[in-house]
Amino acid sequence: MDNKKLADLLFPDVKLTVEQIEKKYPKRKLKPGAEVTRFAPSPTGFMHLGGFFQVLIDYSIAKHSDGVFFLRIEDTDQKREVSGASAVIMDILTGYGFTPDEYELKGGVTVGEYGPYYQTERKEIYRAYAKKLVSEGKAFPCFCKKTDGLADVELKRQKNFAQGLLEEKDPCRNLSMEQIEQNIKEGKKFAIRIKSNGDGKRKIKFNDGSRGEIEILQNSKDAILLKNDSLPTYHFAHAIDDTLMGTTVVVRGEEWLPSYPLHAEIFEALGFKQPKYIHTPLIYKFNEKGNRRKLSKRKDPEMDMRYFEKEGYDKTAVVEYLLNLINSNFEIWRKNNPNADFREFPFDGFKITTVTPIFDFNKLNDISKDVISKLSAEQCYEYLLNWAKNYSIENVEYLEKQREYVTKVLNIDREKPKPRKDIYKWSMFFELFDYMFGAPKSFEIDESERKNYEKVLRNYKNYLVLTTKEDWFNNVKKMAGELGYATDNADFKKNPNKYLGNVAKVCEYIRIAITGRKNSPDLYEIMTLLGEKEVLRRICAIV
RNA sequence: GGCCCCGUGGUCAAGUGGUUAAGACACCGCCCUCUCACGGCGGUAUCAUGGGUUCGAAUCCCGUCGGGGUCACCA
Numbered sequence: 104m105d106n107k108k109l110a111d112l113l114f115p116d117v118k119l120t121v122e123q124i125e126k127k128y129p130k131r132k133l134k135p136g137a138e139v140t141r142f143a144p145s146p147t148g149f150m151h152l153g154g155f156f157q158v159l160i161d162y163s164i165a166k167h168s169d170g171v172f173f174l175r176i177e178d179t180d181q182k183r184e185v186s187g188a189s190a191v192i193m194d195i196l197t198g199y200g201f202t203p204d205e206y207e208l209k210g211g212v213t214v215g216e217y218g219p220y221y222q223t224e225r226k227e228i229y230r231a232y233a234k235k236l237v238s239e240g241k242a243f244p245c246f247c248k249k250t251d252g253l254a255d256v257e258l259k260r261q262k263n264f265a266q267g268l269l270e271e272k273d274p275c276r277n278l279s280m281e282q283i284e285q286n287i288k289e290g291k292k293f294a295i296r297i298k299s300n301g302d303g304k305r306k307i308k309f310n311d312g313s314r315g316e317i318e319i320l321q322n323s324k325d326a327i328l329l330k331n332d333s334l335p336t337y338h339f340a341h342a343i344d345d346t347l348m349g350t351t352v353v354v355r356g357e358e359w360l361p362s363y364p365l366h367a368e369i370f371e372a373l374g375f376k377q378p379k380y381i382h383t384p385l386i387y388k389f390n391e392k393g394n395r396r397k398l399s400k401r402k403d404p405e406m407d408m409r410y411f412e413k414e415g416y417d418k419t420a421v422v423e424y425l426l427n428l429i430n431s432n433f434e435i436w437r438k439n440n441p442n443a444d445f446r447e448f449p450f451d452g453f454k455i456t457t458v459t460p461i462f463d464f465n466k467l468n469d470i471s472k473d474v475i476s477k478l479s480a481e482q483c484y485e486y487l488l489n490w491a492k493n494y495s496i497e498n499v500e501y502l503e504k505q506r507e508y509v510t511k512v513l514n515i516d517r518e519k520p521k522p523r524k525d526i527y528k529w530s531m532f533f534e535l536f537d538y539m540f541g542a543p544k545s546f547e548i549d550e551s552e553r554k555n556y557e558k559v560l561r562n563y564k565n566y567l568v569l570t571t572k573e574d575w576f577n578n579v580k581k582m583a584g585e586l587g588y589a590t591d592n593a594d595f596k597k598n599p600n601k602y603l604g605n606v607a608k609v610c611e612y613i614r615i616a617i618t619g620r621k622n623s624p625d626l627y628e629i630m631t632l633l634g635e636k637e638v639l640r641r642i643c644a645i646v
Numbered sequence: 647g648g649c650c651c652c653g654u655g656g657u658c659a660a661g662u663g664g665u666u667a668a669g670a671c672a673c674c675g676c677c678c679u680c681u682c683a684c685g686g687c688g689g690u691a692u693c694a695u696g697g698g699u700u701c702g703a704a705u706c707c708c709g710u711c712g713g714g715g716u717c718a719c720c721a
Contacts (some may be wrong), residue, residue, distance in 0.1 A: 145721050180720055249719050256718045263717085264647045294719050303648095320649060330719040337721050361650055361716040384652080385715080397714080427670085431659045434670060456658085459714065463657050466671045476684085521684045576680050592679090610681035622682045 104280060110238035112287060113295075119231045128217060128347040137170035139351045142196075142203065143344075145177045146188030150195040150408040152398065152462075153386050156425055157354045160381065160455065162201045164352055166446070173205035175344060176221045179334040189221075195408050199418050200446070217348040222340055229335040232343055232373065233295045233328055241372045242328060244293040245275040246286045249331060271303060273325040295329040297369060307364060312352070312381035313455040322364035338365055346375045357382040384459040386428075398462065405462060413494055415529035417486065419445065420471035427470065428460045442477075471527035480514035487513070490529040498533060501540065511632055512539045515624045523624055539632065543619030543641065555603060559612045560646045562586060567642075569635055572627045583609040616642050 131139060140161035144154050165172035174196065176189050189209055196202060205215025219225055236242035250256055273296050278286075286293070301323030308318050328339040335343070345353060360382050370377045386398050386406075398406040405411070411421045423445055426433045436448055478486070484506065491498045502509055513532070516523030526532060537544070548556050559582075566582040568574045580590050588609050589595030589602040614626055617638060623629060630638050 143721090147721085177721065183720070245719085247719090251719080253718075253720085256720095260717070267647065292719095296719095314651075317650080324717085327719045332719080334719090336719070340721095356715095357651065358715055358721090363650095382651085387714080428658070431670085434658085435660090438670090458652060458659090461657060463671070466658065469671055516683070519684095523683055525683065572680090579680075607679095607681060614681065618682095620682090624682060626681055 104240070106240045107238050109244075109280065109283065110234045112284065113237060113244055113293070114230060114234040117227070117230050117234045119227055121231055121235050124228055124231060124347070128349070131171065131217075131349040133171070134169055136168055138164050138168040139171045139173070139349050140165045140354060141173045141175055141345070141348070141350050143175045143177050144192055145180060146184055146192070148185035148188045148191065149400070150192050152406045152408060153356055153383075155195065155199075155408050156386065156429065157356070157383055158196065158201050159422065159425055159429065160354045160383065161352075163448070164354070165204070167449070170351070171204045171349075172201075173215060173217070173348065174203040174207075174220060175348070176207070177337065177340065179222050179330075179336070179340060181223075181332070181334070191409070198412075199422060222344070223334065225340075225344065226333060228347070229329060229339060229343060230333055233335075233339075236297070236328070236372055237295065239372075240298070242295050242297050243273075243276050243278070243325075244283060244286075245273055245296045245325075245327070246278075246283075246291050246293050247273070247275060249294075271301075271323045271325070272299070276325060292331040294327050294331045296325040297328055297365075297372060299323050299325050299368060301364070301368065307367060309363060309367070309377075309380070311360075312379055314382065314457050317360070317363075319361075319364055322368045324365065326365050328369070338362060338369055341366060342369045342373055342375060345378055346370075346373070350378050352379045352381065354381045354383060357384055381455060383429075384456060387459050387461050389461065405464075412490075415490055415494065415531070416467070417471055417474050417528070420467065420474040420527070423474065424467040424470050427466070429456055430454050431456075468527040472524040475526050476517070476522040476524040478517075480510050480517055483513045483517070484510045487529050487532060495530065495533070508632070512536055515628045515632070538618040538620070538623070539629070542644075543617065546615045546619045546621075548615065556612050556615070557646050559586065559609055560616055560642050563613060564639065564642060567635060567638060569627075569631055569638075575627050575630070579609060579613070580606055616645055 133139070142154065142158050142161055144151070162172050164170070174193070176192075178184055178189075193206065193208065205217060205220065207213040207215075207218055207220035209221070213220065233242060237244070250259060275296070276298055299322055301321045303320065303323035305321050306318050307321045308316055311317050326338060327336050329335055341353075344350075363380070367377065388396060388398055388403060400406060408421075412418075423433075423437070426445060426448065427437075432454060433448060437443075437445075440447070475483070484502075487509075488499070488502050491502055526535065533540075562582055562585075563579075566578040568578045583606045584590045586609075587603045589605040592605060595602055595605040610626060611621060614623055615621060617623075617626070617630060617633070633641075
């Protein structure tokens with residue numbers, strides 16, 4: 104077989120040589136130890152939580168080594184491409200503060216010298232390398248009928264499993280030059296497969312950045328390199344792009360672990376050196392049976408990063424939660440550095456989890472409460488307004504008009520040493536403080552308490568004083584005593600039957616009347632903000 | 647089915663041959679408190695399992711079990 108002739112037959116139009124290509128991608132001039140990382144999503148229309156997880160690691164590695172973090176869009180599966188998808192990804196990256204050093208906006212700017220950053224724009228590069236491999240006898244054309252879609256594949260697999268065999272070497276590798284010429288003449292489309300040297304028995308070793316040494320069976324499949332539309336598969340593109348673009352560390356999901364041997368063989372055929380790898384676990388959830396299951400696009404809205412924004416989660420909280428999931432050292436570090444930016448979290452000794460974590464909203468909420476409690480009322484207002492502009496438009500007008508009042512409401516139990524921590528997403532603000540913006544919800548008071556409740560309210564009209572917190576409370580206390588409630592907690596505990604209840608009970612009644620709830624922040628602050636007139640109005644509406 | 651990854655409380659986990667097996671979230675209780683919170687203190691609960699090696703195993707070795715991934719002209 105004349106491989107050179109075969110290569111020209113298959114790729115008559117490819118004139119670009121790999122030498123010419125490689126000249127355009129010189130080695131990056133970076134200081135020793137600098138790492139180059141990349142985020143390489145396919146544009147499917149959303150930003151995957153798992154992908155974002157990897158961005159955190161990519162960004163950290165690059166920043167802490169004075170390296171480069173770039174974005175490459177893997178749009179080689181044209182069936183799945185969703186328009187505008189890469190904009191969604193860029194929005195999330197920049198929105199969360201992980202703007203890549205190099206990227207390309209479709210129809211817009213390109214930042215960086217190692218582009219194009221869209222794989223479809225690199226088609227000629229892949230073809231040139233494919234031609235080279237064919238001319239060296241390391242790859243061959245395959246004219247078989249294309250298996251299309253998961254259903255086809257599933258069928259093929261089941262058949263193979265039933266027979267206890269897996270098709271390893273493709274029959275097309277034995278085609279004669281005459282047969283190939285005939286096929287080409289007939290206009291048959293072809294894919295390019297690697298001519299695997301593997302025997303399916305030998306093992307190879309490699310070092311995973313988070314799992315250590317892994318021993319795995321070498322590749323023995325004649326995998327597709329170039330599809331019959333001349334676009335590369337992930338495997339081929341990974342080898343070429345990450346080499347040309349100078350990637351030094353590849354962070355990817357653990358679903359890629361089994362294809363490592365294939366990648367090793369492709370790199371070898373191409374004469375390339377492989378980068379370092381870090382395989383990250385997928386993020387899971389429990390299914391109905393209590394087993395772990397992968398987060399799915401259809402069932403789990405939280406797998407799309409935009410979900411968190413929509414829900415009103417603070418971005419910092421989301422990042423901190425994920426950091427916490429990646430590496431529990433983060434939690435200790437955060438405890439010791441309560442006010443540091445999460446970007447300062449030292450990457451050295453970063454122990455990336457190898458366990459498939461379960462997404463835990465409890466923990467996210469807790470971290471979020473903490474983050475939000477540290478903000479000033481002014482910051483809260485800005486974040487809230489910003490969020491409302493995108494996801495709660497009906498509240499924007501009010502927020503803007505009543506800026507001062509809203510800020511004061513936000514400041515209740517805030518900006519003090521032990522701030523209140525009960526808001527974990529912006530949407531809760533409107534729910535939790537609804538009584539500050541309109542009439543309180545009606546509250547079903549228990550029939551047995553109704554009489555006492557109303558009596559307290561009727562009397563309180565004469566004891567309402569808002570001059571100072573002390574005066575306010577002394578008056579509540581005074582009234583409580585006169586109505587038969589305990590004003591001394593210790594005494595109340597000793598003789599609970601002597602009293603109708605304690606001051607706490609009286610406060611509860613007033614709180615219910617004012618807010619329509621049994622729990623709310625500091626009553627005095629609420630009443631002061633509402634104003635005497637409004638407070639009286641609310642009480643009078645009941646008795 | 648083959649190959650691979652993973653297995654410490656409900657969740658995230660510290661731990662690398664000798665620990666009363668940290669910590670955080672959640673849950674429960676108590677305390678603090680003028681109410682609601684915050685906070686403080688305490689509690690329930692974990693080394694998947696069997697066999698080795700060893701004076702001694704969560705830790706090393708082998709098997710088993712369980713969960714997950716992968717075996718596409720998808721990434």
